[in-house]
Amino acid sequence: xxxxxxxxxxxxxxxxxxxxxxxxxxxxxxxxxxxxxxxxxxxxxxxxxxxxxxxxxxxxxxxxxxxxxxxxxxxxxxxxxxxxxxxxxxxxxxxxxxxxxxxxxxxxxxxxxxxxxxxxxxxxxxxxxxxxxxxxxxxxxxxxxxxxxxxxxxxxxxxxxxxxxxxxxxxxxxxxxxxxxxxxxxxxxxxxxxxxxxxxxxxxxxxxxxxxxxxxxxxxxxxxxxxxxxxxxxxxxxxxxxxxxxxxxxxxxxxxxxxxxxxxxxxxxxxxxxxxxxxxxxxxxxxxxxxxxxxxxxxxxxxxxxxxxxxxxxxxxxxxxxxxxxxxxxxxxxxxxxxxxxxxxxxxxxxxxxxxxxxxxxxxxxxxxxxxxxxxxxxxxxxxxxxxxxxxxxxxxxxxxxxxxxxxxxxxxxxxxxxxxxxxxxxxxxxxxxxxxxxxxxxxxxxxxxxxxxxxxxxxxxxxxxxxxxxxxxxxxxxxxxxxxxxxxxxxxxxxxxxxxxxxxxxxxxxxxxxxxxxxxxxxxxxxxxxxxxxxxxxxxxxxxxxxxxxxxxxxxxxxxxxxxxxxxxxxxxxxxxxxxxxxxxxxxxxxxxxxxxxxxxxxxxxxxxxxxxxxxxxxxxxxxxxxxxxxxxxxxxxxxxxxxxxxxxxxxxxxxxxxxxxxxxxxxxxxxxxxxxxxxxxxxxxxxxxxxxxxxxxxxxxxxxxxxxxxxxxxxxxxxxxxxxxxxxxxxxxxxxxxxxxxxxxxxxxxxxxxxxxxxxxxxxxxxxxxxxxxxxxxxxxxxxxxxxxxxxxxxxxxxxxxxxxxxxxx
DNA sequence: TGATCCCGCCAACGT
DNA sequence: ACGTTGGCGGGATCA
Numbered sequence: 001x002x003x004x005x006x007x008x009x010x011x012x013x014x015x016x017x018x019x020x021x022x023x024x025x026x027x028x029x030x031x032x033x034x035x036x037x038x039x040x041x042x043x044x045x046x047x048x049x050x051x052x053x054x055x056x057x058x059x060x061x062x063x064x065x066x067x068x069x070x071x072x073x074x075x076x077x078x079x080x081x082x083x084x085x086x087x088x089x090x091x092x093x094x095x096x097x098x099x100x101x102x103x104x105x106x107x108x109x110x111x112x113x114x115x116x117x118x119x120x121x122x123x124x125x126x127x128x129x130x131x132x133x134x135x136x137x138x139x140x141x142x143x144x145x146x147x148x149x150x151x152x153x154x155x156x157x158x159x160x161x162x163x164x165x166x167x168x169x170x171x172x173x174x175x176x177x178x179x180x181x182x183x184x185x186x187x188x189x190x191x192x193x194x195x196x197x198x199x200x201x202x203x204x205x206x207x208x209x210x211x212x213x214x215x216x217x218x219x220x221x222x223x224x225x226x227x228x229x230x231x232x233x234x235x236x237x238x239x240x241x242x243x244x245x246x247x248x249x250x251x252x253x254x255x256x257x258x259x260x261x262x263x264x265x266x267x268x269x270x271x272x273x274x275x276x277x278x279x280x281x282x283x284x285x286x287x288x289x290x291x292x293x294x295x296x297x298x299x300x301x302x303x304x305x306x307x308x309x310x311x312x313x314x315x316x317x318x319x320x321x322x323x324x325x326x327x328x329x330x331x332x333x334x335x336x337x338x339x340x341x342x343x344x345x346x347x348x349x350x351x352x353x354x355x356x357x358x359x360x361x362x363x364x365x366x367x368x369x370x371x372x373x374x375x376x377x378x379x380x381x382x383x384x385x386x387x388x389x390x391x392x393x394x395x396x397x398x399x400x401x402x403x404x405x406x407x408x409x410x411x412x413x414x415x416x417x418x419x420x421x422x423x424x425x426x427x428x429x430x431x432x433x434x435x436x437x438x439x440x441x442x443x444x445x446x447x448x449x450x451x452x453x454x455x456x457x458x459x460x461x462x463x464x465x466x467x468x469x470x471x472x473x474x475x476x477x478x479x480x481x482x483x484x485x486x487x488x489x490x491x492x493x494x495x496x497x498x499x500x501x502x503x504x505x506x507x508x509x510x511x512x513x514x515x516x517x518x519x520x521x522x523x524x525x526x527x528x529x530x531x532x533x534x535x536x537x538x539x540x541x542x543x544x545x546x547x548x549x550x551x552x553x554x555x556x557x558x559x560x561x562x563x564x565x566x567x568x569x570x571x572x573x574x575x576x577x578x579x580x581x582x583x584x585x586x587x588x589x590x591x592x593x594x595x596x597x598x599x600x601x602x603x604x605x606x607x608x609x610x611x612x613x614x615x616x617x618x619x620x621x622x623x624x625x626x627x628x629x630x631x632x633x634x635x636x637x638x639x640x641x642x643x644x645x646x647x648x649x650x651x652x653x654x655x656x657x658x659x660x661x662x663x664x665x666x667x668x669x670x671x672x673x674x675x676x677x678x679x680x681x682x683x684x685x686x687x688x689x690x691x692x693x694x695x696x697x698x699x700x701x702x703x704x705x706x707x708x709x710x711x712x713x714x715x716x717x718x719x720x721x722x723x724x725x726x727x728x729x730x731x732x733x734x735x736x737x738x739x740x741x742x743x744x745x746x747x748x749x750x751x752x753x754x755x756x757x758x759x760x761x762x763x764x765x766x767x768x769x770x771x772x773x774x775x776x777x778x779x780x781x782x783x784x785x786x787x788x789x790x791x792x793x794x795x796x797x798x799x800x801x802x803x804x805x806x807x808x809x810x811x812x
Numbered sequence: 813t814g815a816t817c818c819c820g821c822c823a824a825c826g827t
Numbered sequence: 828a829c830g831t832t833g834g835c836g837g838g839a840t841c842a
Contacts, residue, residue, distance in 0.1 A: 033826095094840090095816090095817080095818065095839075095840050095841070096840085096841080098817095098818065098819095099816090099817075099818080100817075100818080125831090126831095135819080135820075136832090137819080137820070137829085137832085137833075138818085138819090140831090140832060140833055141833085144832095144833075157826080157827090157830090157831070158830095158831075244833085244834070245833075247835085266815095288836080289834090289835060289836060291815095292816085292817065292818095292836075293835085295815090295816060295817055296817075296818095299817085301817095301842080320815065320816085357828080534832090
């Protein structure tokens with residue numbers, strides 16, 4: 001059965017790429033079949049082209065495809081050349097044409113990003129291997145990493161189920177969480193520090209310090225594969241103990257999610273991954289092997305557009321690294337985001353399911369997808385739920401230890417084994433309850449929202465269902481939905497086809513709902529820093545739009561739908577470039593201003609904690625949940641103590657708490673500066689924040705996480721070294737994270753986009769400063785906007801950043 | 813050259 | 828015993 005290496009026929013080759021979603025069934029393209037020998041180089045090229053073309057066709061702009069695309073294009077060129085003088089067939093496919101990245105693209109092209117729940121997308125390794133004409137071994141590489149992201153799950157022997165990106169955000173959240181728990185951030189710094197030291201003192205004996213394992217608390221070998229929530233892998237058929245690739249892939253991703261400038265160099269990643277298991281064996285060959293593997297993983301992740309390759313230039317030279325380009329991962333909250341313009345963007349559908357913890361307002365969980373796109377979805381929902389349930393039941397019983405996310409409380413996802421039983425239990429109530437709930441929520445919604453269009457997702461009351469769908473959102477129970485004020489409002493745009501996005505501070509959200517849109521204009525006048533920004537952004541926006549750029553917000557609605565189903569890739573936000581520039585400028589300034597060093601670092605460290613107020617409420621809720629019981633109990637208590645001070649009314653420094661609102665009224669995207677809006681103190685926000693699906697990640701939770709880290713850190717005895725250890729990243733870098741991918745843009749991102757719409761990002765190298773000193777206010781403000789994305793940023797606002805090293809990141 | 817990473821041997825596993 | 832998975836690292840390619 002193993003596919004013969006070269007046996008594949010050209011026919012099969014032609015097959016791939018159908019935009020259509022049905023995978024296995026894709027009928028062979030009738031296209032022309034080269035009469036002659038199937039294996040001429042030409043045929044290969046054709047194959048490549050065919051693979052590439054769909055993407056090309058799509059309006060791309062996005063440099064996004066970056067490597068892969070370019071490769072394809074190159075291949076194409078080659079083809080042309082060859083065609084003209086095809087006699088001497090070039091050698092075979094050329095290494096590039098066989099690259100894992102390309103292969104992965106082809107693989108991904110066969111399945112929809114967001115497969116409908118109903119349909120079962122099965123993957124047969126044999127078939128795929130045959131059709132793509134590669135050895136099965138290669139498919140394993142791809143599938144393994146996809147599996148680590150829960151984009152596929154193994155069903156049985158030669159079978160996998162395709163989930164697409166539905167679970168992605170949940171998975172990423174989980175990974176982020178685990179990463180945080182593992183203190184990867186610290187580990188990274190540690191490594192950097194070491195390197196740094198090495199640079200200076202060449203003697204570099206890796207003695208004492210080097211050898212010691214990171215942080216005092218050995219996060220034991222939590223290196224297991226975690227199954228974040230959802231996927232319950234087919235119990236029975238679990239294969240060999242997961243060893244590397246899968247785990248490695250997850251860890252690799254964690255590094256991105258945890259590190260601030262979301263850039264991770266291979267070297268660092270390899271060290272961390274190695275270090276984790278074995279203590280230091282600086283085995284060179286081992287290192288090399290690790291790197292090799294990382295390339296494999298990186299290729300797949302690149303194809304998924306989650307990362308992209310860049311080069312980091314330090315004094316030492318240029319090092320290969322990767323930058324996260326995937327969706328921003330919110331802290332635990334869930335993100336039901338309110339999609340401001342669901343129309344335009346492919347909905348992040350699955351988005352995570354929220355944790356029930358939040359009171360979210362999920363009432364309006366709009367996951368964009370269904371809300372606007374299709375109603376009948378309800379039915380589907382139910383179905384999917386059932387499906388999920390089924391899965392759960394079948395979940396493996398083997399205990400997996402997952403330190404991570406398992407919270408017994410209401411885990412955002414039902415994953416851990418331990419949870420399984422609970423879930424099963426729920427089953428009973430299951431459907432019916434859900435349905436009822438749905439109804440309720442729906443009605444509630446309708447009452448609130450003027451337009452019937454928005455269909456609220458039904459929420460399971462409890463912890464629920466592991467459904468992959470976004471559907472299950474938060475529970476009503478916690479927070480009565482009734483509060484429009486609290487929750488972000490989505491106004492379905494009824495009239496004009498155009499969707500608008502308005503971002504408001506949570507506090508104002510209700511206002512919006514309640515009042516006429518006219519009020520929207522008010523905020524604009526506000527002049528704080530942010531306000532200024534917003535103005536600029538507006539201008540920018542306009543410009544961009546005119547250019548015909550791919551402004552997501554303005555794009556035509558129809559497109560989104562299509563896009564959703566299509567495997568194609570989205571381009572990167574055009575805005576990046578601008579952002580980068582601005583960042584660069586800022587950085588420059590900053591750098592000039594501060595050249596401090598280690599000392600400063602110390603300072604910063606010290607200051608860190610101070611300056612933030614954390615809303616109490618949240619602490620209780622979300623946080624609690626977030627910690628795993630036992631082990632972290634201690635920490636937890638600590639945290640609670642720390643944070644419990646009643647500061648409910650306080651608003652986090654960050655300006656970022658914006659809410660997105662979709663309003664039909666004005667055709668413009670109006671950005672309200674958060675700050676201005678923020679002027680009004682937020683009421684009890686626990687609910688607000690946490691619940692708000694739309695943008696802000698739950699601040700408190702983020703804070704907690706952050707705090708956790710610190711707590712752990714400090715007590716841990718890991719004193720913060722004077723060196724480059726602290727790395728909080730300036731928000732500025734964040735913009736890069738804007739996701740282009742089809743569906744996963746979250747509101748925040750949207751906000752971002754709107755704020756800065758810039759010409760698409762170029763490939764020029766950008767310079768990034770890892771740590772710099774940041775002053776409140778001032779030019780940096782801009783950068784702070786995106787800050788709310790994670791707690792860290794939020795916190796960091798008051799912090800000082802010291803320029804540590806300047807890195808140049810260049811893209812290929 | 814160094815960065816990438818394809819290839820496929822072959823061991824661990826499942827059945 | 829045989830087929831499936833998938834570590835692993837040599838060494839070919841690419842830049």
